[in-house]
Amino acid sequence: MSEPVVAFCTILALDRPLSRVVEMAADAGFDGLEITARPPHVEDEASLDGLAAIGEEVRRAGLEVVAYGSYLSFVGAGSGDLARREVERARAVGASRLRVWAAHVGGAAEENRDDVVRLLQTTSGLAADDGLDVVVERHEGTFADTVDRTTRLLAEVARPNVWLNYQTLDGMHRNEASRVGREVETLVPLSRYVHLKNYVCPDDGDVLQLGGDLRRGMVDYRGLIPAIAAAGFDGPYAIEFVGADGRAREEKLADGLSFVRDTLRTGRRA
Secondary structure (H helix, E strand, C coil), X not given: CCCCCEEEEHHHHCCCCHHHHHHHHHHHXXXXXXXXXXXXXXXXXXXXXXXXXXXXXHHHCCCEEEEEECCCCECCCCHHHHHHHHHHHHHXXXXXXXXXXXXXXXXXXXXXXXXXXXXXXXXXXXXXXXXCEEEEECCCCCCCCCHXXXXXXXXXXXXXXXXXXXXXXXXXXXXXXXXXXXXXXXHHHHXXXXXXXXXXXXXXXXXXXXXXXXXXXXXXXXHHHHHHHHCCCCCCEEECCCCCCCCCHHHHHHHHHHHHHHHHHHHHHC
């Protein structure tokens, strides 16, 4: 059995040039990167040639482009054109997954759901010819937030290349962190991509905030990662954010990679 692919999202290193991020990933022993569509790594006006050059740089370093992390969501009449642009960008960078959002300019009220469904169906059709999977990032305040809304959305889209980008849900309360494993049996079979991140809880509050370490944060990834694997997930795991402690970014990434791989191996032996 081959080892699972472990990558990280370039969003966690927007403070340094993308060439340095590629070097960091290769030096640490990662298998790939999500190229997140955020400046300065990917400018709003980026050309397809420029994205192709990014993909070539990643592959020359021995890495895979596991996803192109777009922010495609419904913004009105021009949404179809944006979908075409993001599919072309994902193709140019050589990604096998296009990450999108189930968001709507009018918010996540039920009357806006049909617009999001149609946009995802349009994106699916554009991506299908290139063998691209469209993965919908689970996120609070979208139609892919709660388990029920997420499963309903994917059922309504009903396209074979539209899947979930599973991740724990931001905005959880302290007492919800210990229950995230209950989602796995339902959501992971709908997923082709997993983001990993953890949280801290302020002393004077109850709502979790990003900044936790995978080993020691509020979510127990020692249990969650094996549960994801046991639910049949065989796609890439991507570290989306690292802890907010004082260690160097390189050290935190190397430690996160070691933790994820060790946890997956231990889970397979259990």
